[in-house]
């Protein structure tokens with residue numbers, strides 16, 4: 254085990270690689286911006302927080318082009334991706350093109366863009382928004398959830414992989 258000296262600042266690249274050893278699922282998180290335009294991004298920082306009340310969390314980088322939208326929204330939807338949605342994860346992480354191209358959204362009044370095709374959809378209201386260094390931590394209260402059967406997409410060491418449900 255290679256040890257690090259506690260009084261030395263942690264190298265961000267090394268930290269990133271170390272965090273990459275932690276396998277996660279992959280989500281696409283959406284909201285409406287101040288003008289009502291759908292915005293969305295791929296996020297693997299999603300996690301559970303509390304069962305009663307039903308709370309979940311994720312964090313958004315302050316440098317994100319969607320930062321203002323998510324930092325000031327009242328609702329967001331978190332979509333856990335299926336094993337075969339790696340391309341969609343890249344689409345929602347890309348700086349180029351329309352992230353919502355060919356994405357089927359639920360019709361009717363929605364608090365945030367609701368993608369039909371996903372493993373689980375958590376429809377959340379904003380519960381709390383905390384500072385977290387170069388990110389902000391957003392805590393959502395789960396107002397509604399919908400799930401389908403299937404396998405989840407996983408992210409490990411910067412690569413996608415399918416997981417058995």
Ligand SMILES: Cc1cc2nc3c(=O)[nH]c(=O)nc-3n(C[C@H](O)[C@H](O)[C@H](O)COP(=O)(O)O)c2cc1C
Pocket residue numbers: 279294295296297298299311312313314316317318319342343345346347348408
């Ligand atoms: C698998 C994966 C997970 C990601 N997780 C996060 C995340 O949790 N939070 C975040 O702010 N950005 C995350 N990103 C980066 C964003 O999806 C996006 O690429 C980045 O913010 C740049 O685009 P933007 O400026 O339009 O947001 C992730 C990207 C990938 C591919």
